[in-house]
Amino acid sequence: MDDSGERTHVTLQDVARAADVSLATASRVLHGTARVRDDLRERVLAAAGALAYAPNAHAQALARASSQVVGVICHDVSDPYFAAISRGVMRVAAEHDQLVMLASTFRDPAREIAYAAALRAQRARAVLLIGSGFEDREWERAMDAELGPYVRTGGRVAVVSRHRSLRVDAVLPENRAGAAALARALTDLGHREFAVLTGPRALTTVADRLAGFRAALADAGVELPEDRVIEAPFTRDGGYQAAAEMLRRGTRPTCVFAVTDVMAIGALAAFRDHGVRVPADVSLAGFDDIPIVADLTPALTTARLPLEEMGERAMELILQPPRARSRIERFPAEIVLRASTAAPA
Amino acid sequence: MDDSGERTHVTLQDVARAADVSLATASRVLHGTARVRDDLRERVLAAAGALAYAPNAHAQALARASSQVVGVICHDVSDPYFAAISRGVMRVAAEHDQLVMLASTFRDPAREIAYAAALRAQRARAVLLIGSGFEDREWERAMDAELGPYVRTGGRVAVVSRHRSLRVDAVLPENRAGAAALARALTDLGHREFAVLTGPRALTTVADRLAGFRAALADAGVELPEDRVIEAPFTRDGGYQAAAEMLRRGTRPTCVFAVTDVMAIGALAAFRDHGVRVPADVSLAGFDDIPIVADLTPALTTARLPLEEMGERAMELILQPPRARSRIERFPAEIVLRASTAAPA
DNA sequence: GCGCATTCAGAAAGCGCTTTCAGGCGTACG
DNA sequence: CGTACGCCTGAAAGCGCTTTCTGAATGCGC
Numbered sequence: 226m227d228d229s230g231e232r233t234h235v236t237l238q239d240v241a242r243a244a245d246v247s248l249a250t251a252s253r254v255l256h257g258t259a260r261v262r263d264d265l266r267e268r269v270l271a272a273a274g275a276l277a278y279a280p281n282a283h284a285q286a287l288a289r290a291s292s293q294v295v296g297v298i299c300h301d302v303s304d305p306y307f308a309a310i311s312r313g314v315m316r317v318a319a320e321h322d323q324l325v326m327l328a329s330t331f332r333d334p335a336r337e338i339a340y341a342a343a344l345r346a347q348r349a350r351a352v353l354l355i356g357s358g359f360e361d362r363e364w365e366r367a368m369d370a371e372l373g374p375y376v377r378t379g380g381r382v383a384v385v386s387r388h389r390s391l392r393v394d395a396v397l398p399e400n401r402a403g404a405a406a407l408a409r410a411l412t413d414l415g416h417r418e419f420a421v422l423t424g425p426r427a428l429t430t431v432a433d434r435l436a437g438f439r440a441a442l443a444d445a446g447v448e449l450p451e452d453r454v455i456e457a458p459f460t461r462d463g464g465y466q467a468a469a470e471m472l473r474r475g476t477r478p479t480c481v482f483a484v485t486d487v488m489a490i491g492a493l494a495a496f497r498d499h500g501v502r503v504p505a506d507v508s509l510a511g512f513d514d515i516p517i518v519a520d521l522t523p524a525l526t527t528a529r530l531p532l533e534e535m536g537e538r539a540m541e542l543i544l545q546p547p548r549a550r551s552r553i554e555r556f557p558a559e560i561v562l563r564a565s566t567a568a569p570a
Numbered sequence: 571m572d573d574s575g576e577r578t579h580v581t582l583q584d585v586a587r588a589a590d591v592s593l594a595t596a597s598r599v600l601h602g603t604a605r606v607r608d609d610l611r612e613r614v615l616a617a618a619g620a621l622a623y624a625p626n627a628h629a630q631a632l633a634r635a636s637s638q639v640v641g642v643i644c645h646d647v648s649d650p651y652f653a654a655i656s657r658g659v660m661r662v663a664a665e666h667d668q669l670v671m672l673a674s675t676f677r678d679p680a681r682e683i684a685y686a687a688a689l690r691a692q693r694a695r696a697v698l699l700i701g702s703g704f705e706d707r708e709w710e711r712a713m714d715a716e717l718g719p720y721v722r723t724g725g726r727v728a729v730v731s732r733h734r735s736l737r738v739d740a741v742l743p744e745n746r747a748g749a750a751a752l753a754r755a756l757t758d759l760g761h762r763e764f765a766v767l768t769g770p771r772a773l774t775t776v777a778d779r780l781a782g783f784r785a786a787l788a789d790a791g792v793e794l795p796e797d798r799v800i801e802a803p804f805t806r807d808g809g810y811q812a813a814a815e816m817l818r819r820g821t822r823p824t825c826v827f828a829v830t831d832v833m834a835i836g837a838l839a840a841f842r843d844h845g846v847r848v849p850a851d852v853s854l855a856g857f858d859d860i861p862i863v864a865d866l867t868p869a870l871t872t873a874r875l876p877l878e879e880m881g882e883r884a885m886e887l888i889l890q891p892p893r894a895r896s897r898i899e900r901f902p903a904e905i906v907l908r909a910s911t912a913a914p915a
Numbered sequence: 916g917c918g919c920a921t922t923c924a925g926a927a928a929g930c931g932c933t934t935t936c937a938g939g940c941g942t943a944c945g
Numbered sequence: 946c947g948t949a950c951g952c953c954t955g956a957a958a959g960c961g962c963t964t965t966c967t968g969a970a971t972g973c974g975c
Contacts, residue, residue: 234723236931247955252933260953277719282691283631284931287960292628294671294692302647302672303657303861303878312648315674319681324688326639327647327672329660336664343669346627347639348579374622378579461861494865516648516806520839522867533648581961592925597963605923629961632930922971930962937956944949 235276243272255280286348295543296326296344298337299355303329304460304487305515306532310355310385313536321544323350332459334364341371351381351543355536357428358387383543385535386430394542394552396535400430400512403528403558404437407482407510410526410560412445415568416480416508419449422467422492423484424459431459434484434512453478457488464491472499479507479569486511486518486527493521493565504567514561523564530558580621588617600625631693640888641671641689643682644700648674649805649832650860651877655700655730658881666889668695677804679709686716696726696888700881702773703732728888730880731775739887739897741880745775745857748873748903749782752827752855755871755905757790760913761825761853764794767812767837768829769804776804779829779857798823802833809836817844824852824914831856831863831872838866838910849912859906868909875903 241251246265253259254269261269272278286292297314299307311327318325326349328340337359344352352375358365372382376392383394411419421438424431439449453476457467464483468491471481483489489511496503503509503523511518514529535556542552586596591610598604599614606614617623631637642659644652656672663670671694673685682704689697697720703710717727721737728739756764766783769776784794800816802808809828813836816826828834834856841848848854848868856863859874880901887897 234931235719237933238931248932249934249955249957250953253954256933258933262953265954277715279687279690279716279719281632281693281931282688283628283637283693284960285691285933286628287626287632287962288931288933290960301657302660303650303653305648305650305653308648308650308653312646312674315647315672316676319674319676324671324685324692325673326669327660328670329657329664331661331664340669342624343627345624346630347669348626348628370622371624374580374624461865490862490865497867517835517862520806520835520866522842579961582963583961593962594925594927594964595923598924601963603964607923610924626961629930630963632932633961633963635930916975918974920971920973922969924967924969926965926967928963928965932960933958935956935958937954939954940952942949942951945947 234281235278237278237280240269240272240276240278243276244268292348292350293322294324294326294347294349295540296328296340296347296349296352297355298328298330298340298344298352300332301329302327305517306485306487306513307355309515309532310536310539313533313538314353314540317537317540317544323544334359334361338364338367338371341368341375345371345375345380349380351383353383353385353539353543354387355385355539356387357430360427360429381543381547383539385539392551394547396539396542396554396556398530398535399555399557400433401437403512403530403560404434404482404484405441406558406560407512407528408438408441409445410562411480411482411508411510411566412442412447414480414508414566417447418478418569419447419480419482420453420455420471420476420478421449421482421484422464422471422488423454423456424463424488426456428459431484438482452476459485459488461487461491464488465495466491468492468495469499472501477507480566481507481509483509483511486513486515486525489525489527490518490521493525503565505570508566508569510566512558519563521565526563526566527561528558529561531556579626580623582623582625585614585617585621585623588621589613635693637693637695638667639669639671639692639694640885641673641685641692641694641697642700643673643675643685643689643697645677646674647672650862651830651832651858652700654860654877655881655884658878658883659698659885661878662882662885662889668889679704679706683709683712683716686713686720690716690720690725694725696728698728698730698884698888699732700730700884701732702775705772705774726888726892728884730884737896739892741884741887741899741901743875743880744900744902745778746782746785748875748905749779749827749829749857750786751903751905752857752873753783753786754790755907756825756827756853756855756911757787757792759825759853759911762792763823763914764792764825764827765798765800765816765821765823766794766827766829767809767816767833768799768801769808769833771801773804776829783827797821804830804833806832806836809833810840811836813837813840814844817846822852825911826852826854828854828856831858831860831870834870834872835863835866838870848910850915853911853914855911857903864908866910871908871911872906873903874906876901
């Protein structure tokens, strides 16, 4: 065929030359942007095929000043919560022929900012921030410094589950109301003695769920003393730790609320390891309804969030042209009572 | 400040102009590529900051003919198996300042090829294919047509868990040996009556695990009749279906092997729903050791694969310069006996 | 004090593509 | 038969950046 050892990329120029047409014509054929005489079109197509031509997306992005890449920043893809949301995101992205750049920050604010900057540099057409932000002035300033100019130059930004940044579209789970509803369901069951296992209070998601839960408890005349709120990392192991710590302290509520299902999974393990029966000795409830919790034994009572749908919606928002007022879409949580909760003994 | 309503991007040219230096100098300052007089450097830095300059990664990629994007193609991010591998991938990518474009194909061959093409167009410096390929001639040809030229022009490709494509680096779990070891562990427990719940046989992962399991069984003098191998989709629900189907057929083995943990989770649910006790009535084993299965009740016996590590290794391979001979890294599976298996009644 | 070697800044040539702007030809019309 | 008008192709100007090459200072040695 050609001189072997092709070490360099095939360019549109090469295709045009091989087809003996101009660059412009080759471009037009490949995009169907304008009518081209049939024989020329054939030649271009043939040449492109023979040379295994692949357009250089960077050159295209540069020339057209637009790209079809959207960025998604989350805490950790391997957390089922983010995985479920990502799934929805990916599906809609695929439908719209968008490429997704997915970043895991592992909850490191610096890394989050670095990714935002990289995405801006990539001229990603949109950036999706999934998961609570950080209650950190420095970080907020830095993030604004990245995203502000990005938005001003036509970049689209949306967030899932964080309110602070005001000017962007948002998909917001109703954490507060959901937690309140859960609390009511639990008090309706007869519980009066609670403990809560939470992640870092600085995360708005945590704060909202806690506040909603506590408020509804108060309405029912139940108090939640501060020492019944146990803080630990926002992971399965964190849930285990928190539950173990609770047991160690001798705190014996009739019902435990873990602010996320992931933490509830850890708590369930801790209870099992310590011989505490769920729900006979203690009821346990989570939040999110990640896919696995229905398969646990006992199946977990939780507040269901339509995670995949939230991801889909966020991606749809971001692909639409911006509105003057930023859109806020709220997703209510639905209480799902399963075997992990029962009336207190 | 400047004329408001900035609708266009700040370019290096703008920065240079504001700092009253040449384009070249500005570029040099921003990259530290060469010594620049201190006052000029200061001016450039100040201007870049004031203008919130963000380099255009596309222009950079074009000018330097390289990018720091790596592509990852998997079946479904929300499957814990891929999520765990992705986690390792992400971590190493972050360490090396690489941006990851993550695509879920939802097991659609056409989509896989479309992504490969897009990644090639993006001049991704490397592409990682995770998960079994498809036993489809047409697909193989199309994939080769994308990846061949890509590799020839300096693109790096690696695969996790698929052998067919020969010329690329690979991270291979020892599915066959692992399944064999699992079979031995199970026969050692005293089981002689087995059933296997599998995903599509066309997937090499499935074929290998099945073959290894069957071979070791044969060595132990145990036969696995074809009607004891039940095929279903490669998901939690597939596992449920397969187990339900097995029960419906009246097949009552003393031990069931689900070729993936995800399917085992479904099977466990099916057994529970049908009043079949695990392991009292039937033992159940999976494969992969995805994080959740240790928390199930009963905890699942499985063949552990170091998923996160496999992802890390794959990313490392791909970031290294290519070798003449493609590298193959094998990861053995380790048998983890948990409560879901016991000696037959 | 002059010539030469060094530094370091700037001009300019691409990187591969899109798209505007002319220009060439063919047709329809006067 | 000449002019006007379309339609299609090609030339060329960028898109924003990196990097080589050139040239102007400066510092040094003799």
